[in-house]
Amino acid sequence: MNFQLTEEHQLIRAGVREFCGKFVDPVANEIDQEPRFPSEIVKKLAEQDWLGIPYPAQYGGAGSDYLSYIIVVEELSRSCATTGFTLECHTSLASYPIFKFGTEEQKQKYLVPLCKGDMLGAFALTEAGAGTDAGAATTVAVLDDGEWALNGSKIFISNAPVAGMTIVFAMTDKTKGTKGLSAFIVPAGSPGLKIGRHLNKMGIRGSLTAEVLLQDCRIPKDSLLGQEGQGFRIAMMTLDGGRIGIAAQAVGIAQAALDESIRYAKERVQFGKPIASLQAIQWMIADMATEVEASRFLTYHAAWCCDQDLSYSKEAAMAKLFASETASRQTNRAIQIHGGIGYIKEQKVERLYRDAKITEIYEGTSEVMRMLIAGSLLR
Amino acid sequence: MLNIITCFKWVIDEADIKADAATRKLLFGRAGYKISAYDRHAIEEAVRFQEQHGASVAAVTVAPPSAKKCLKDALSRGPDSACFVNDPSFLDLDPSQTSSILAAAVRGRIKFDLIICGEGSDDLYAQQVGPALAERLGIPCATCVSKLTYAEDEKHIIAERRLDDGMETVLVPLPALVSVLPGINTPRIPTLKEVLGAAKKEIFNVALEELGDIPGPYLKTVEVVAAAMDRRGIRFSADEEGVRSAVNALFKEGVLSQGVL
Structure with a gap:
């Protein structure tokens, strides 16, 4: 049993601490107080290869392990919880489903820019009536004329206003409960996709949290992530x-x-x-x-x-x-x-x-x- | 293509040093180590040359084998290879010894046109290893360098030296050694790929037996204690009388002298 971090993990930690001392600590208070989204820091996270830490180099990631990623989130959060969470939401919630369930084409189209920092990602599961009870989701997706049409609304969606794509969960078969839930990749700017009001939070105030409204939101047929019914x-x-x-x-x-x-x-x-x-x-x-x-x-x-x-x-x-x-x-x-x-x-x-x-x-x-x-x- | 050597020292992180309140002895028990901050500027300058002129960069350090960890740290900052001159006896070396060891390790072993050192080390700041190494290798040396440019055609460098009484610009033929000041650049924070890539770079080990005779130390450290700062606890009022007594107190303490006024 070995309780010691590897030399690489130690160097990563030292690097993040130096990064925070230089770029995050000086603005952490203002990010909270104004509040404002730390876009300039997110850009720098990309330069450090920290936006796709556990994903392979072939998808633009750093090809490192999960522990490296965890150390970076920990040290960023020690300085500014907003920044740490922005990275977590992007890496775990938005990038992981594509890495794990996406087709090669979806990975090239979305995971690569996500890992490189050309695009931020969001994850839209929660609804007003479906928090912990995700199976109670009322957002629906119907295949219509060769496209998916999504209708419904999501709340508390972190990164949504700055996301280049959002993983949206919607019912493709309401009769099946959680087994009727499917996941979709919804690119920013899709017709019928609207970002609703920003929510004024108690903490992590710089993180952008908003409603995601889907009003006959049209996305291509190949935007389904994984299989139909695999959403839950x-x-x-x-x-x-x-x-x-x-x-x-x-x-x-x-x-x-x-x-x-x-x-x-x-x-x-x-x-x-x-x-x-x-x-x-x-x-x-x-x-x-x-x-x-x-x-x-x-x-x-x-x-x-x-x-x-x-x-x-x-x-x-x-x-x-x-x-x-x-x-x-x-x-x-x-x-x-x-x-x-x-x-x-x-x-x-x-x-x-x-x-x-x-x-x-x-x-x-x-x-x-x-x-x-x-x-x-x-x- | 230029061949550059950059020298660095693995030092105790001063932020981790504690002092015993009673004896003022320094406690290193839980202290971590780091690359001396001055040397990070030396490494960065070498890597800047590498990026601009296509140089090869070797990072060299003299340390006990326990300092092996420093190699990945140094390599993650951009050098192509590292030379680890190590022996368990390489502890608390004085600058004359370090420069002898470096000279013996470099001579005939690593090709170089330019050696870049930090102006001093975080722990001793003796500012001697650079100039002494140049002397032993018989090459010119410029210290206190705050800007470095390479005249590719003429095989020399132009070094701006920040001195007490002004700036001096010198033209130095290669091969040469420079020691650089922190103002010369901003060291990069290694990216994750650079950290992971460090393990794939070449490391040369040089052992004591390969170095020939190394002289003994010229210096003997008798004692190291923490500087103590005691407050006098004297209060002065803000009126004329208070100001007068504050000034008198400063004279009495030797902080001010008649010459200053």
């Missing part, structure tokens, strides 16, 4: 991998909360000495560090399973469950350590606290994670 499986498999990405995002946020807390506890003097010398603070810091480390190991283990071609569904669920709840706990503690100043907008911990919460919700809530874990144990 595609969505679930995609989310399995995505969860490791969200776990990494949560680890990054929690680590940042710990970093900030240690720095502040050493600086802040009360009763004539730094508060770091008080046991009440020391215990909080010790608990934070321990939980962050445990989250990181769960996350890296899930990524490692993925790289080893072992099943990782349960591992991904455990990593996401523990890391996301850890992020919420640690950011809460970080504000407690900071006291009043931690409640003020200019402090990074205030942003971290808001950014952490979503990791317990998207790509499967903590409750769904517990269901999945229990399900795999009690089968």
Whole structure:
């Protein structure tokens, strides 16, 4: 058993940290406060070969492993959760289904530009009446005159306003429930595709989240991804991998909360000495560090399973469950350590606290994670 | 095509060094290592030449075998090959030893037209290895270089040197050695493909036995302790009397002298 990262993984981490110090840290607060989408950073992510990390070079990817990708998401999120999530959504949710289920032609047409950063991707599963219950989707796709016609609306779709293509899930046979769900590649600018209102979020405020409206949206017949009726499986498999990405995002946020807390506890003097010398603070810091480390190991283990071609569904669920709840706990503690100043907008911990919460919700809530874990144990 | 050698040092990351509060001794227990920041500019300058003039670049370092990790780090930054001059005794070398080892390793082994070093190292900043290496190899040397251009036809380089009292531009025939200042360029952050590609590049190992006689050290480090900064805790008011006493206090501490005024 080897708990050490390879030299390459260590170099990747060092590279991302340097990148963040130079390009992300200086603007992370403004990305949150304005809020604005960090397009200039996304362009630089492409230059670093970070937009298609786990995909083969023949599709424009870096040809690296899942763990490398996870390390990049973690370190970006430590600096700016919006940036980390933008990469996660693009790589896990939009690119993976094409890599795994796409035809060679679809891969050349979409995966190559996605990996090279010529195009960002989005993933549209959720609907107003179909969140966790994805099988309740009411968006429908009908083959009409040699094209697919899509009708319905999706909500909470990340990256949608900047996406060059969106994976859209729609019912091709309503009578079959989840088995009637199919996945489609919908390019930006397709007739009948509209991006609805932007949603004003509590955290990851720079990330663009919008409604995707499909009003007789016409796409070519070959836009079907995988087989008809395979949509639910595609969505679930995609989310399995995505969860490791969200776990990494949560680890990054929690680590940042710990970093900030240690720095502040050493600086802040009360009763004539730094508060770091008080046991009440020391215990909080010790608990934070321990939980962050445990989250990181769960996350890296899930990524490692993925790289080893072992099943990782349960591992991904455990990593996401523990890391996301850890992020919420640690950011809460970080504000407690900071006291009043931690409640003020200019402090990074205030942003971290808001950014952490979503990791317990998207790509499967903590409750769904517990269901999945229990399900795999009690089968 | 130019053959370029770029020298680099694997140093303790100063951000990881802690000091014992009581003894002021430096604690390196959990410290990581990195390529000396000055040398990253040297590597970058060599790679810039490689991109502009089609040069081949060899990165050379002198270190104990435990520093092997530095090679991929260096190679991910663009050099074509690395030369690892290593022996367990190559620890805490003084600049005269490092330059002797480098000279012995390079001579007759690596073809070069130009050697690029960082102006100093992050840990010692003695600024001696570059000039001493040039001296041992019998080639001209320009230090404090902030801009470097290559006159391809005439086989010389033009180096702008940033000196205390101004800028000096020198024309140096090749082969030559330059030591560069951080302002000369912005080192790139290796892309993921560059990181992964580093493992495929060539590494030459050079052992102590292959180097001939290496002189002993001229320097002996007696003790290293952390610099201590104590606050005096003196408060001054903002009125005329306060300003006067602040100025007096600065004189008393030797921060100001009559000469300054």
